[in-house]
Amino acid sequence: MANKIQPDRPPYIIIHYAEIGVKGKNRSFFERKLQDNVKRTLRSVGPGLLEQSRRIQSRLLVTLTAAGQERLEEIIVRLQKVFGVAYFAPAWRVEPELKTIEPLVLQLLRQRDFTTFRITTRKSERGFPHSAHLTNELVGATVVEQMQKPVKLKGADVDCRIDLFYQSAFVYCDRYEGPGGLPVGSSGRVTLMLSGGIDSPVAAYYAAKRGVNLVAVHFHSLPYTTETAIEKIRQLIRVLNDYQPRIKLYLVALTPIQQEILVNTDEKLRVVLYRRFMFRITEEIARREGAQAIITGESIGQVASQTIENMAVIDDCIKLPVLRPLIGFDKNEIIDQAVRIESYDISIQPHVDCCTLFVPKHPATRARLEDVLANERRLSVAELVETAVSTAEYEIIDQ
Ligand code: ATP
Ligand code: MG
Numbered sequence: 001m002a003n004k005i006q007p008d009r010p011p012y013i014i015i016h017y018a019e020i021g022v023k024g025k026n027r028s029f030f031e032r033k034l035q036d037n038v039k040r041t042l043r044s045v046g047p048g049l050l051e052q053s054r055r056i057q058s059r060l061l062v063t064l065t066a067a068g069q070e071r072l073e074e075i076i077v078r079l080q081k082v083f084g085v086a087y088f089a090p091a092w093r094v095e096p097e098l099k100t101i102e103p104l105v106l107q108l109l110r111q112r113d114f115t116t117f118r119i120t121t122r123k124s125e126r127g128f129p130h131s132a133h134l135t136n137e138l139v140g141a142t143v144v145e146q147m148q149k150p151v152k153l154k155g156a157d158v159d160c161r162i163d164l165f166y167q168s169a170f171v172y173c174d175r176y177e178g179p180g181g182l183p184v185g186s187s188g189r190v191t192l193m194l195s196g197g198i199d200s201p202v203a204a205y206y207a208a209k210r211g212v213n214l215v216a217v218h219f220h221s222l223p224y225t226t227e228t229a230i231e232k233i234r235q236l237i238r239v240l241n242d243y244q245p246r247i248k249l250y251l252v253a254l255t256p257i258q259q260e261i262l263v264n265t266d267e268k269l270r271v272v273l274y275r276r277f278m279f280r281i282t283e284e285i286a287r288r289e290g291a292q293a294i295i296t297g298e299s300i301g302q303v304a305s306q307t308i309e310n311m312a313v314i315d316d317c318i319k320l321p322v323l324r325p326l327i328g329f330d331k332n333e334i335i336d337q338a339v340r341i342e343s344y345d346i347s348i349q350p351h352v353d354c355c356t357l358f359v360p361k362h363p364a365t366r367a368r369l370e371d372v373l374a375n376e377r378r379l380s381v382a383e384l385v386e387t388a389v390s391t392a393e394y395e396i397i398d399q
Helices: 024-045 066-070 072-079 097-111 132-147 197-207 227-241 253-265 267-289 309-316 331-340 370-375 381-390
Strands: 011-018 050-056 061-063 086-092 117-123 158-165 168-170 190-195 213-219 248-251 393-398
Touching: 011 024, 011 072, 011 117, 011 393, 024 061, 024 072, 061 066, 066 072, 086 097, 086 331, 097 132, 097 158, 097 168, 132 158, 132 190, 190 197, 190 267, 190 381, 197 213, 197 370, 213 227, 213 267, 227 370, 227 393, 248 267, 248 381, 253 267, 253 381, 267 309, 267 370, 267 381, 309 370
Parallel strands: 117 158, 190 213, 213 248
Antiparallel strands: 011 061, 011 086, 050 061, 086 168, 158 168, 248 393
């Protein structure tokens, strides 16, 4: 603790959890998940950056190595995408005494350009003799006297924080927002139906935000769709890797099934039939992966297949719950979010999706289940599904 302070190299990062604090009995489970994810995030920036991480009094206290301190900027960028993090702050640590806290506060403030300031103390340390309020006043008075800068309680240029816990005083002036949510992996596993479009990556983001671990499934119609379309899927996964560093991607050929549908069934029902197959295959992959639900990028009424009637007919062929995080979003809201998570520019690259191939001009918007079932009787459904699953390929995409 007595190390010389380097004002540009905070050795610690204090991470505050989002909702985990209220999770009762499961709390330590969530905390450990978050801790694992933070460790993995640091490893993905580079080796040997983390000296230690501890869970202390509703915070995660990360100690950086000298190499970690060097790469703070990159670490900050990554931590801003770790679900479960409410906010975090690179910090310095001194003995919890005014005579050590004040020089550090002055040192940190002296290297900044500002007019007004405030001190905000948070006290979770009984041993410290002063209340948080009095600490603010005492340290504030010292800064006023030494630097001739005025205090401003609302909207100050700098808010210098003193966090008293772990028999220490942690001091910092910069705090960064995390994305909130729950740690990835704390809510189980799901299969994500990932197309090259705008919607499904955004749906994936929201699902991951609530703590699920994603296994991606993409359907292609090679040779009618291109290898470029698959490369685009990989790029989208790399965007999602910021939130979940390791994602398994299944690539499934829908072509043989589409060919069967094309020759044997009513044109109007094709889209619904394709989609029922996609759901069955995804469900089978989910079973093999131990995943408990299917995520899609559908919202109500966006395209012909997305009427409530059609969704009901499609869901009818499987048992797993289908979760649709975007159900109530307008297209422009989805686009805004796609821009924010940086999937948008990839999604708008032109590509041919298997679902848009061989699609009739006027697909049924209200397919009736009995018509669909009658059509499927002309196909060897189980066999087609089995072949598609057993010939599916997968790859792991790592950050
Ligand atoms: P998106 O922009 O996500 O492609 P969309 O508005 O184009 O969505 P559809 O093409 O009807 O809508 O697809 C609805 C959902 O079905 C997608 O969000 C995705 O979850 C899934 N889906 C569509 N095509 C594929 C595919 N080729 N592989 C995997 N899932 C797909
Ligand atoms: Mg699409």
